[in-house]
Amino acid sequence: MSSNSKGVEILSIGTELLLGNIVNTNAQWISEQLSQLGLNHFRQSTVGDNCDRIVKVIQEISKRSNLLITTGGLGPTPDDLTTEAIAKSFNVSLFERPYLWDQIKQKLSNSKLLDDYSSLRKQCFFPKNAQIINNPRGTAPGMIWEPIKGFTILTFPGVPSEMKNMWEETAFEFIKTKFSDSYSFFSNTLKFAGIGESSVAEKINDLLNLKNPTIAPYANLGEFKLRITARAKNEVEANNIIKPVKEKLKKEFSKYIFGEDNDTLPSVLIKELTKRNQTIVFAESCTGGLLSSSLTSISGSSQVFQGSIVSYSNELKNSLLNITEDKLNKYGAVSEEVCEAMAINVKAKLSADWAIAISGIAGPNGGTQEKPVGLVYISIAGPNNHISNIKKIFNSTRNRIEIQTLSVNVCLNSLRLILLSNSK
């Protein structure tokens, strides 16, 4: 950062955030933008609609940062206090800009929402030397203001669509010119399945300490990814920085890496099956439709996914999937024998190249000593009716939805590995 050795902060203003009424998606969106600009964004704060508290936090920030982005508190109501509080933080007064009032009246002349919009007049008051950020989608303009040398504030409304529009039309270029140096950040993410965060982390301790590129792990339920980020002058240079690390990771974790960036297990599977011109169907019991919906949440899934039978009751396992009562009685619905028959029969009945069947105990009820909650059988039937059977016992601390979600992940990743080994 050229003129910016200190860094950038985001301040979100609004009591609704402190009450938990809404999720702060603005902070995430702006963070991503700042990260793309390669800025040193090191801290975020949230305060309510309280003038003294806003003043206090702005004075703190002005001492440690050189760029502050605020969202919220620009509206017409008495608890919209942002501009007023910013001015107070630096002991200056606000002055009306008559042309803004004309603009607001113009904007509202076609609107039938308000009989009396005099309350909006306060949106025309700014410090004398502030530059206005036009708000094409709303009535509340923002400002770019440097109250003291080396500290600049940009204000935005809290409405996400207005904020984003103002950012893209005005703020982005201003920040890029004034605060970005010639370096930008470029990222490439590797996605993992079938391996845990700690197993990966302990094998790449050396890589986690690199400075350029940096490598950051992210974990969520049944998902794990590593983001490789390079600081570089352009994409070519970034790729040269990222490539050797990426190659090393791909070599070390080969089959555990299922994709990059926006890939998901369902999207990768759809891509692989599409490439092979093969179709897939499911017979779901304990996941109750979740496996099907994980695939159909992806646009393009109709290329490979024909449909599925959710046979939740034993009657339907019998009538729709031809599992004999004998078999159900002898082995139980949650058994390798029944699951395998479900896969074979659904594949035949729905005429597909691949079928996955799943039967288990998602809990919290229905578990026994012999068949505990978390026990899941998965059968994958492929071309030539080659069968793969998988038995999983998920940790008993897992709740119902976690067991269902993890089961779906195992289904998708297991088929991915089978396709991978077949293509060799």
Next chain:
Amino acid sequence: MSSNSKGVEILSIGTELLLGNIVNTNAQWISEQLSQLGLNHFRQSTVGDNCDRIVKVIQEISKRSNLLITTGGLGPTPDDLTTEAIAKSFNVSLFERPYLWDQIKQKLSNSKLLDDYSSLRKQCFFPKNAQIINNPRGTAPGMIWEPIKGFTILTFPGVPSEMKNMWEETAFEFIKTKFSDSYSFFSNTLKFAGIGESSVAEKINDLLNLKNPTIAPYANLGEFKLRITARAKNEVEANNIIKPVKEKLKKEFSKYIFGEDNDTLPSVLIKELTKRNQTIVFAESCTGGLLSSSLTSISGSSQVFQGSIVSYSNELKNSLLNITEDKLNKYGAVSEEVCEAMAINVKAKLSADWAIAISGIAGPNGGTQEKPVGLVYISIAGPNNHISNIKKIFNSTRNRIEIQTLSVNVCLNSLRLILLSNSK
């Protein structure tokens, strides 16, 4: 707040938040909890995985607040620094608790994911007088620690399901006892379906300004709820404060209110059908299993849900649901005629009291001028084959998953209304 005239803060720790990789839903969830407890939550901060920065912000917070909730940075990787940084903030050392290491080994003994989990050992180190918050769903415990008189820290992992579970099992009671005054906050939430936030808000402007109880609206995709919160000495007093407002809302919005507190549309439907001893099945096209999985995500769904046919391709609409090729060609798969036949046929084939069929265009591709993305047909077949047909056109700005989710909501709410009118 008895021992708490200063207030509560939330500190979210994680570079992924500053990079904008994830939305900070934890801060929203905890804020909602603190607000229910009636605590003076006045500020939130976010910093990255940087020990010096974490130390600095914790020292600041310890001077102005008396309770701090942190999330993130408790994992096994080198950039998980929270406990270490907190200890450093107050110049104390960390000590291993061997029993925690035993617990972690125990938790992982059934798992075959890890060959070597020695990196998890750092999760057993805490300041000497810290109380441990057990983490039933993960390996990283949290702590309750009062490093200096009048300032308490509670730490939680960043994984939302682990954090929420630890909050509910341990933290909630601790905070309630130590930091709430003799007045407590009691909440009762009314859940709405089939009506938007602004339609509700404009009819209850007067109620939104009440001081005790307060009424706060919360909106999310296809969901809307009003939380009525009373400040009272006990539950009886609280109920007396809440009751008149609740009655008024129930009268005004009667059929739009589907439940209270932890009720969801699927849970309400399961309850209603169980009460009637009736069963249900689905034929899903554009929602691809999401309707089924919304029901089966609820424990107890097997009482009423038999199963479903996800007929994604036209071939399966024909072979599994007996929709004639004639009909498919004449009307198209996305039509009232086909959807109604799907409902009637799936009900007969799977022998249930109720059937819901759904066919539409979830997009982003596949839309035409005549049948745009967002067009969805829903048919509900009930006892005596009484049919209800619903046509919806969702806004074209909605993405695929939003259209699928909103469609499922309409299905569930429509059947709820039918059951409601039948029971009169």
